[in-house]
Amino acid sequence: MRKHIFNAGPCVLADVVRENTAKAVIELGNSGQSIMEVSHRSKDFEPIIKEAADLLKEILNIPEGYSVLFLGGGASLQFAMVPFNFLNTKAAYLNTGTWASGAIKEARLFGEVQVLASSEDKNFNYYPKGYTIPTDVDYFHITTNNTIYGTEILRDIDSPVPLIADMSSDILSRPVDVSKYDLIYAGAQKNMGPAGVTVVIIKNEFLERVTRTNIPTMLKYRVHVENGSMKNTPPCTAIFTVREVLRWVKSIGGVREMDRRAQAKADLLYHAIDSSKLFVGTVAKEDRSRMNICFVMKEGYKDKEADFIAFAGTKGVIGIKGHRSVGGFRASCYNALDIASVQVLVDAMAEYEKSIL
Amino acid sequence: MRKHIFNAGPCVLADVVRENTAKAVIELGNSGQSIMEVSHRSKDFEPIIKEAADLLKEILNIPEGYSVLFLGGGASLQFAMVPFNFLNTKAAYLNTGTWASGAIKEARLFGEVQVLASSEDKNFNYYPKGYTIPTDVDYFHITTNNTIYGTEILRDIDSPVPLIADMSSDILSRPVDVSKYDLIYAGAQKNMGPAGVTVVIIKNEFLERVTRTNIPTMLKYRVHVENGSMKNTPPCTAIFTVREVLRWVKSIGGVREMDRRAQAKADLLYHAIDSSKLFVGTVAKEDRSRMNICFVMKEGYKDKEADFIAFAGTKGVIGIKGHRSVGGFRASCYNALDIASVQVLVDAMAEYEKSIL
Numbered sequence: 001m002r003k004h005i006f007n008a009g010p011c012v013l014a015d016v017v018r019e020n021t022a023k024a025v026i027e028l029g030n031s032g033q034s035i036m037e038v039s040h041r042s043k044d045f046e047p048i049i050k051e052a053a054d055l056l057k058e059i060l061n062i063p064e065g066y067s068v069l070f071l072g073g074g075a076s077l078q079f080a081m082v083p084f085n086f087l088n089t090k091a092a093y094l095n096t097g098t099w100a101s102g103a104i105k106e107a108r109l110f111g112e113v114q115v116l117a118s119s120e121d122k123n124f125n126y127y128p129k130g131y132t133i134p135t136d137v138d139y140f141h142i143t144t145n146n147t148i149y150g151t152e153i154l155r156d157i158d159s160p161v162p163l164i165a166d167m168s169s170d171i172l173s174r175p176v177d178v179s180k181y182d183l184i185y186a187g188a189q190k191n192m193g194p195a196g197v198t199v200v201i202i203k204n205e206f207l208e209r210v211t212r213t214n215i216p217t218m219l220k221y222r223v224h225v226e227n228g229s230m231k232n233t234p235p236c237t238a239i240f241t242v243r244e245v246l247r248w249v250k251s252i253g254g255v256r257e258m259d260r261r262a263q264a265k266a267d268l269l270y271h272a273i274d275s276s277k278l279f280v281g282t283v284a285k286e287d288r289s290r291m292n293i294c295f296v297m298k299e300g301y302k303d304k305e306a307d308f309i310a311f312a313g314t315k316g317v318i319g320i321k322g323h324r325s326v327g328g329f330r331a332s333c334y335n336a337l338d339i340a341s342v343q344v345l346v347d348a349m350a351e352y353e354k355s356i357l
Numbered sequence: 358m359r360k361h362i363f364n365a366g367p368c369v370l371a372d373v374v375r376e377n378t379a380k381a382v383i384e385l386g387n388s389g390q391s392i393m394e395v396s397h398r399s400k401d402f403e404p405i406i407k408e409a410a411d412l413l414k415e416i417l418n419i420p421e422g423y424s425v426l427f428l429g430g431g432a433s434l435q436f437a438m439v440p441f442n443f444l445n446t447k448a449a450y451l452n453t454g455t456w457a458s459g460a461i462k463e464a465r466l467f468g469e470v471q472v473l474a475s476s477e478d479k480n481f482n483y484y485p486k487g488y489t490i491p492t493d494v495d496y497f498h499i500t501t502n503n504t505i506y507g508t509e510i511l512r513d514i515d516s517p518v519p520l521i522a523d524m525s526s527d528i529l530s531r532p533v534d535v536s537k538y539d540l541i542y543a544g545a546q547k548n549m550g551p552a553g554v555t556v557v558i559i560k561n562e563f564l565e566r567v568t569r570t571n572i573p574t575m576l577k578y579r580v581h582v583e584n585g586s587m588k589n590t591p592p593c594t595a596i597f598t599v600r601e602v603l604r605w606v607k608s609i610g611g612v613r614e615m616d617r618r619a620q621a622k623a624d625l626l627y628h629a630i631d632s633s634k635l636f637v638g639t640v641a642k643e644d645r646s647r648m649n650i651c652f653v654m655k656e657g658y659k660d661k662e663a664d665f666i667a668f669a670g671t672k673g674v675i676g677i678k679g680h681r682s683v684g685g686f687r688a689s690c691y692n693a694l695d696i697a698s699v700q701v702l703v704d705a706m707a708e709y710e711k712s713i714l
Contacts, residue, residue, distance in 0.1 A: 003389030007396045010593060018383055018391045025379040032360030032673065034375050036551035036598065039364045039676060072553060073430035073575060076589040080573030102574070109571050189590055194393035196429060196553045196592030214466050216437030217459070218430060232433040233546055235553030235592065236367060241393065316389065319396060 004341035006331045007319035008147055008292060009169065010189040014336045017193075017244040024240055035240045040233050049229060049239050055246035059254050060171075062178045062201060067225045069200040070239050075168045075187035078198060079103040081219050082141065082164055082183065083110035085210050092116050092137045092161070097124040097146035098325065099166060107141070116140075123326070124149040126284035135160050138209065139182065145170035147190075148323040150294035150330065151287045156180045162206060170291050171199070172249060172335060174259040182206040183221075190291070191258075191335045193242035197235045200224075249335065258335050265333045265342045266290035272346040278353040282326060296328030304356060305329070312348045320345070361698035363688045364676035365504055365649060366526065367546040371693045374550075374601040381597055392597045397590050406586065406596055412603035416611050417528075419535045419558060424582045426557040427596050432525045432544035435555060436460040438576050439498065439521055439540065440467035442567050449473050449494045449518070454481040454503035455682065456523060464498070473497075480683070481506040483641035492517050495566065496539065502527035504547075505680040507651030507687060508644045513537045519563060527648050528556070529606060529692060531616040539563040540578075547648070548615075548692045550599035554592045557581075606692065615692050622690045622699045623647035629703040635661075635710040639683060653685030661713060662686070669705045677702070 005012035024035040031044045038044040053068040062068070071077075079102050083091060087110040095101055095118035107113045114137060117128030124146060133140050139162040145152040147169040154174065157163070162182035171186040178184065182203045189195035200221070207222050217223055223231050249258060270288060273281050273295045282294045297305050305328055309321055322328040331345060362369035381392040388401045395401040410425040419425070428434075436459050440448060444467040452458055452475035464470045471494060474485030481503060490497050496519040502509040504526040511531065514520070519539035528543040535541065539560045546552035557578070564579050574580055580588050606615060627645060630638050630652045639651045654662050662685055666678055679685040688702060 001389055002384075005390055005394055007390075007394065009590065010394055010396060012394055013391060018393065021393070022379040022382040025382055026375055027359075032358055032675070033362055033364075034370060036375065036378070037362055037364065037367055037369055039367060040552065071430075072592070073428075073434065074589040077430065077573075077575045080575060084573070106573050109573060187590065194592075194594050195397065195590045196595055216434075216441070216463050216466060218434045218437060232431040233366065233544065233552045235429070235551075235595065237551050237594065238553055238592065318389070 001316065004315070004317045004344050005319055005337065006317065006333070006341070006345070008323070008330060008332045009187070009334075010195045011319070011332055011334050012336045013193070013241075013245065014248045017241060017248055017336070020244045021241045025237070035237050038236065040230060040236050045236055048243055049234065052239055052243040052246060055243065055250060056199065056201070059246060059249055060176055060178055060201070065204050066178065067202050067204055069202065069221070069224045070229045070234055070242070071198045071200060071224060072196065072235050073198065075099070075166060075185055075198055076102060078166070078185040078200070079106040080109070081221065083107040084212065084215050084219050085221050086139055086162070086164075086206070087111040088138050088209070088211050090114060090137045092134055092140045094118075094128060094131070094142045095120060096127060096143050096151060097149045099147065099168070100143040103141060103143070103166065119151070124151065125282055127151045127153050127287040133159050133161060137161050139164050142166070145289050145291050147292050147332075148325055150283045150289045150292040150326075152289035152291060154290070162209070170289070172255055172258055173262045173291060175255045188238065188242055193245050194238050197238035197242060199242070261335070261339065262290040262333065265337065265339050266293065268339065268342050268346060269293050269331060269333065272349055276349065276353060277357055279349060282328065291332060291334060293331045293333060294322060294326055294328065296322070301356070308352050311352050312345060315344055315348045317341075317345050317348060358673065361672070361674045361701050362676055362694065363674065363690070363698070363702070365680070365687060365689045366544070366691075367552050368676070368689055368691045369693045370550070370598075370602065371605045374598060374605055374693070377601045378594075378598045382594070392594050395593065397587060397593050402593055405600055406591065409596055409600040409603060412600065412607060413556065413558070416603060416606055417533055417535055417558070422561050423535065424559050424561055426559065426578070426581045427586045427591055427599070428555045428557060428581060429553065429592050430555065432456070432523060432542055432555055433459060435523070435542040435557070436463040437466070438578065440464040441569065441572050441576050442578050443496055443519070443521075443563070444468040445495050445566070445568050447471060447494045449491055449497040451475075451485060451488070451499045452477060453484060453500050453508060454506045456504065456525070457500040460498060460500070460523060476508070481508065482639055484508045484510050484644040490516050490518060494518050496521050499523070502646050502648050504649050504689075505682055507640045507646040507649040507683075509646035509648060511647070519566070527646070529612060529615055530619045530648060532612045545595065545599055550602050551595050554595035554599060556599070618692070618696065619647040619690065622694065622696050623650065625696065625699050625703060626650050626688060626690065629706055633706065633710060634714055636706060639685065648689060648691060650688045650690060651679060651683055651685065653679070658713070665709050668709050669702065672701055672705045674698075674702050674705060
């Protein structure tokens with residue numbers, strides 16, 4: 001039986017995406033070959049990667065002068081690629097959680113890193129504010145949504161220096177003003193597809209800032225831009241699925257509709273948490289993520305957390321165990337999660353609460 | 358209609374591999390989730406990556422003390438990872454083609470490179486011999502099969518220094534004495550699965566040779582060994598398919614049977630080429646690849662090459678156009694290509710030859 005999938009990533013995909021991928025794994029159209037078998041340099045595959053890039057440009061309203069790349073290695077490889085290409089002397093970072101910390105660690109291998117603000121003092125349960133972005137840095141790096149701690153910025157900030165954003169866990173969940181960013185990257189396995197491909201949106205002009213001459217070929221953004229993500233064999237099957245996800249997003253109304261749905265799901269679940277006598281949120285209300293909703297049981301009931309996970313499991317709810325850094329629960333409500341699944345979780349919370357209070 | 362797929366990679370996969378992947382894309386076992394949706398840190402996925410590693414160890418008879426990794430980024434990323442980790446002062450390389458040249462180019466970013474021998478003088482149409490491996494280098498790097506030019510070494514050489522091999526296009530096609538290598542890497546999209554995952558077999562002791570302290574986290578072999586390829590989200594779906602390929606290889610007799618089949622297919626096609634009045638091989642006979650069989654039309658008939666590709670197409674044969682560096686034809690006969698497909702090609706060659714001579 002199909003589960004209610006609250007996984008933090010990889011995570012739930014729309015039925016049509018799974019079905020079309022499965023079909024293509026057997027045979028891609030009438031090509032006589034599987035999507036796993038077709039040459040990446042063929043009339044079978046080239047239109048797929050082109051359509052995926054074009055759809056992303058359309059859906060996110062990406063201005064002229066930007067390139068869309070599909071790379072392997074995960075967002076974590078971007079943590080190093082960004083400074084390898086663009087950190088010439090100094091860069092500014094915001095430390096908003098585990099992945100932001102990871103990006104900072106990699107940047108320090110390449111130059112000076114100024115951490116403008118950090119929410120580590122409160123176990124990353126808020127999004128830092130009131131910092132000033134210096135003008136003498138090569139770029140400013142942010143993580144727009146923090147998957148583990150459940151905070152999200154939900155707006156496009158103005159930066160006097162090139163702005164780089166890891167949007168792995170909230171891309172495509174709202175309209176974004178891409179013109180404010182010089183580089184956006186996102187592992188696909190939340191809102192965009194399966195694990196195994198990372199999307200990069202890069203302003204072509206930004207490539208001119210690269211001065212290092214010792215960058216390995218596969219870590220050079222310019223190489224990937226010039227080769228249309230095909231310097232080597234790209235992860236073709238994962239890119240096919242990304243195209244299916246983008247077709248699906250477009251078909252149901254694009255990022256405006258995703259935004260509306262994300263808000264509705266988050267409102268439903270946060271309301272349940274806030275009105276509960278048993279459950280309590282872990283994140284400052286104004287910084288709450290709509291993608292990863294973190295909560296715990298109130299003091300005195302902590303020993304029931306595992307029991308509730310098992311109880312929710314009997315309702316078909318999976319993936320709600322919180323990350324070990326936070327504990328409790330994390331319900332990830334990505335684009336493809338239906339609000340009906342959130343209702344199942346909310347009902348389970350109410351039923352469980354009634355049973356023990 | 359199913360084609361006869363001679364693609365150089367991505368390439369043909371066994372029916373059972375496509376079918377089981379398609380099923381898992383809809384639902385992985387009875388998990389209520391797709392293989393694209395399951396958490397990589399779950400009881401649904403962890404046994405899959407473990408089984409894949411264990412099967413590879415069993416099939417290739419990998420000795421104790423080696424680790425098997427599943428990484429993103431393609432074999433081309435290994436071109437940089439190898440020297441980033443292991444080139445402390447000087448390394449030796451064999452230049453046997455485009456990909457070997459690519460590996461050499463990356464190594465030069467990290468230290469001195471001694472190219473022991475090159476077959477570039479004859480457009481890489483032979484495998485160099487008679488070189489001496491120096492003992493004062495950090496490692497010796499070879500490419501066992503050259504996909505573009507169609508040469509292959511087909512034996513495990515003895516090296517006085519750590520031996521590193523790019524086996525992207527012939528791994529699993531014959532028994533290999535893994536104990537002779539300190540590191541083997543291979544993009545999966547030839548004999549092992551779909552594009553999007555690269556397999557690394559590394560001797561754990563070799564990790565102790567790493568002295569550089571500025572290696573990005575995702576490029577450190579040690580990090581991937583210590584985290585069981587799960588430092589970040591691995592390409593789960595591609596790894597699932599690799600497991601299916603390994604199950605299939607094991608089920609039909611392992612690498613001994615693959616070796617026998619590779620020889621039978623190569624014998625059939627090379628015999629057809631050698632006995633033809635129209636077609637001629639491009640590679641020195643003793644160095645001919647069994648994986649990528651390159652040939653052209655004899656002088657005077659070059660203008661018929663495109664016509665033959667179209668003619669073979671009418672028989673369901675695809676992917677035989679030679680790489681632009683060589684021209685003519687390249688029939689890639691990877692593990693999952695049935696000998697019946699080779700017979701179709703051989704028959705098409707004979708029929709075409711008869712029609713124009």
